[in-house]
Amino acid sequence: MAFGVDERAAQVLRHIVEDYVATAEPVGSRTVSKKMGQALSPATIRNIMADLEEMGFLAQPHTSAGRIPTGAGFRFYIDHLLLRRSLVQGEVDRLNQAAQEGVGNASADELVRQVSRLLANLACQASVVIVSRPDEQRLRSVSLMRASADKILLVAVMQSGYVQHRLIEGEPDVTADELEKINAYLNGLAEGLTLAALRVRVRAELRREKARYDRVMHRALAMGARALADSGPGEVFVEGRANILDQPEFAEDVQRLKRVLRAFEEKSVIFRLLDRAMASQAIQVSIGPENPVEELGDVSVVASGYRQGPSAMGSIGLIGPVRMDYSRVIPLVEYTANLLTTMFGQR
Amino acid sequence: MAFGVDERAAQVLRHIVEDYVATAEPVGSRTVSKKMGQALSPATIRNIMADLEEMGFLAQPHTSAGRIPTGAGFRFYIDHLLLRRSLVQGEVDRLNQAAQEGVGNASADELVRQVSRLLANLACQASVVIVSRPDEQRLRSVSLMRASADKILLVAVMQSGYVQHRLIEGEPDVTADELEKINAYLNGLAEGLTLAALRVRVRAELRREKARYDRVMHRALAMGARALADSGPGEVFVEGRANILDQPEFAEDVQRLKRVLRAFEEKSVIFRLLDRAMASQAIQVSIGPENPVEELGDVSVVASGYRQGPSAMGSIGLIGPVRMDYSRVIPLVEYTANLLTTMFGQR
DNA sequence: TTTAGCACTCTTCCTCCGGGAGTGCTAAAT
């Protein structure tokens, strides 16, 4: 066992974490002793607890209350002690079903949000999703459409089913006919490329076309280049906020509830966390005090990326109070992310 | 003054409402007497208050606390006593600016949500928006795009700038070329019609085309008819939930906070309320207990429709605890809705 | 009809106190 935590201490820590997760109350030495089958007396447990506290894994709300795990305590538990609870079949079924429904008749966005909502309810936490900037995704088709007298809308459908819009300003005098031609031309270029690759491609073509003079093509490329220039900052969806309201720790402590709810609004920080999970393609757990900003000090984020084939599509996860049942939540998030990856594989 | 409420009683009610809105505390006779310039003694005020309570406009949390307005009290205040506070220039400026920015470089959706977010912050309430089913909106252009091996995406851009997707299943063997032709044909039909009208038009064409045999056209129409058949249930966006967290009435009463937050999740009920505001094209105020479901018993919704030219586009408003400053909030919502209408008029 | 006066009601905020939970320490037991 790492960090000078011997096996016995680790088991004590495990029981404290699990009891605290279940009850939201500080855990005393007597309780732990019982849970461990009386193999050790409360007094011994107390000694171990004192050690664990010294190492920073436990804290006491006040003298003569039990101990509660600190952020570091949860971290150690997750990294070294977690026994993954296997998912209940019913949960798996419901997730699969939601995904099947979604894949049939919804856009990629809808599919993801539907699954996310269900995940939130199953885990009794809020759920959180990001969709990656589509720069990395492969295109299925593109279309330029007249949006107003002087604006054109570029619609790009990714192979994942994700749909992306970009508004191009100041193109008053392109005719419908020309738009059609441009569409055909762009589609020829685009299919199978990523948006980023298309951007490069379009720029190259643009240079080449400068020589021969073809007004329409030049237009097409210039517009394309413009539309592809910027990529949005990405969005965060939070679903199922209400799921956390019944946690017992909020019954008296309004302040904490407010802090957690405010944390849900920290979209840009949440985005960074999920983005990291997406990049690593492994499940990521950020525990309260580990988070980069103070505002998220009371919440944990458990997230995992999902892909289409080899390319990252986004990240899905849960956000809620630090005291969450990681043994249940981590497999759940993992399964859900894999499910999305499977679903997108079928597209 | 209606309902047997004489002028004096009305003024008393007004002061009670306003004081309660400002302080979140029950209001006593002494306070009212002072506010009214000592014209009436506290004892007299007490008599009037007893009358108002009998009429159902006031309530006492317990004997010997002051009075607080009931739902009916707020209703009477809004209908008969409200002195609209004129907007602060700074607020107007910020709204205008947000709208100008949005109209320039964002889709209709984005524009509306941006304005909504700002509205929420200005009012210190949560804001809420719906976008109407686009059936009633006029089309600018449509495009069919290949979305996957056996699916096609219909993208419709409305004259408002609002973009609508419909997924059509089971069209594996339409070629890119055919799609282009179909696009051209549909666009010819569609421009300037509403989706509903297009639906009718397409069905008519479909009957006519049955006679002469043109495979592509028939395809186009069949697909069009299918895509247009259903119209989604409409969406509700809630922004700025965190704005209400600091209301003093929540400092001790967690239950009430939870109820209000849960109310924010009652999307379908909120939708109905906003839809009503959209239909009536006048500002609508729904006060707590008036609401159709118990879950919204603690919140008020203030909403107003916005249009593009003559056709309803959606509805925007605020949702928050019943105790809100209607004299400020109502003009604010009204202004915002008009602003959106103006913005969409420029499209 | 209004108002001053007054008794009454309730909440709120102290403080005090006992019970209980849990600890840390020490000394004995293994």
Place this chain on the structure above:
DNA sequence: ATTTAGCACTCCCGGAGGAAGAGTGCTAAA
């Protein structure tokens, strides 16, 4: 050298009791 029993101590929690304050309703006088 560990483990454990015993014990004193600390701190939270809940209830009791009481004083202060706010506000009311009623009555009788202006």
